[in-house]
Amino acid sequence: MPATPSQQGVDDVSERTQENRSEGQSPATKAGRRLAAQLAAQKAAEAKRRRQAWAGGLAGVAVVVLLIGGFVWIDSNRDDKSSTASGASPSASAAAPDAPAQDAPTAPPAPQLPEGADPALGSKPTVKAGTGELKKLTVTPMIKGTGPAVKKGQNITTNYVGVFYKDGKEFDSSWNAGQPATFPIGVGQVIPGWDQGLVGVTVGSRVQLDIPGELAYGNDEAQAGGRPTGPLRFVVDVLAAQ
Structure with a gap:
């Protein structure tokens, strides 16, 4: 049965009320929600900008660090090149300040002298040129030794x-070799001037032998065979005889 007019009005009011409920809250409530949504969006955007700013700042710091590192590396290489160019050695700069210097060349050791010998036999003598024409073997004692006399055939x-x-120019010396020479005497193993001049000399003696060319290596190059020619002078220290 159709509703009465009064009933119809009641129904219309009820229907509008239901529509308002179905559509949500009041207009004021909707505006508040929109405002809240806008605020949330602004906060999100602000947070994003802050993150981007932090990221940009970190990137800038990294670039600065890389640039500083590059400058330090370049300066280091430049210093190394300067050191090399100036002749400095990297290892020399690392050496201890009190590191010992390299050993300087040392003189040959002093010879083993016979017991009671003159200490002068421990030093190389200075030998000068002779004077006048040398015609025969001349033996001049310089230091008299106290040992036994040298015998023919001994070493x-x-x-x-x-x-x-x-002219006194030196051509040979055992001192330069750093050790004495040992050889048999009086048996033709050395020049005649030595064989004749040293037999009878006492051990510990220093003698000067002035030897004519014919008792040395000869007077001409063909006879000497590349050895010293002409008259020679020797100063000989007799250290031992066996």
Whole structure:
């Protein structure tokens, strides 16, 4: 049965009320929600900008660090090149300040002298040129030794200096070799001037031998075979005889 007018009005009011409920809250409530949504969006955007700013700042710091590192590396290489160019050695700069210097060349050791020998036999003598014409073997004692006399056929140990008689220029010396020379005497193993001049000399003696060319290596190059020619002068220290 159709509703009465009064009933119809009641129904219309009820229907509008239901529509308002179905559509949500009041207009004021909707505006508040929109405002809240806008605020949330603004906060999100602000947070995003802050994150981007932080990221940009970190990137800038990284670039600065890389640039500083590059400058330090370049300066280090430049210093190394400067050190190399100036002749400095990287290892030399790392050496201890009190590191010992390299050993300087040392003189040959002093010879073993016979017991009671003159200490002068421990030093190389200075030998000068002779004077006048040398015609025969001349033996001049310089230091008299106290040991036994040298005998023919013995092995003797000597230090010696040999020079040209006329100008005193040295051509041979056991001192330069750093050790005495040992050889048999009086049996033709050395020049005649030595064989004849050293037999009878006492151990510990220093003698000067002035030897004519014919008792040395000869007077001409063909006879000498590349050895010193002409008259020679030797100063010989007799250190041992066995």
